Amino acid sequence: MLNTENSLPVWIFFSNVDAITVNNSASQLLAWSGQSFGRLFGSTQNLLNVLLDSNHRMAKEHVIELIGLLGACVASNPYPHPAARELFTDCIMILSRNLAGLPEE
Structure with missing residues (x-):
């Protein structure tokens, strides 16, 4: 996907x-959220598929x-299960660490 400056991603x-780990945790979150997450389910699943199918890279x-x-x-359910918070934290920690270019510990 190209940005507005027409440069490479x-x-x-x-x-x-x-x-x-991100795929498994996020998939469990999606299953937990069920119908309350609605139309955003497909978009999230598509991004997870890209992560697994493209040499583990994402724009x-x-x-x-x-x-x-x-x-x-996670916010789609007003009464999140405690396990959902752990799954979300696992995903966010990995995604954020890679986004920031931080080394693995």
């Missing part, structure tokens, strides 16, 4: 372990979009 690369703007969608997923 900035790619964020994920390790195999990080990509699988920077898609990483930001995924963070926002997962936040909306």
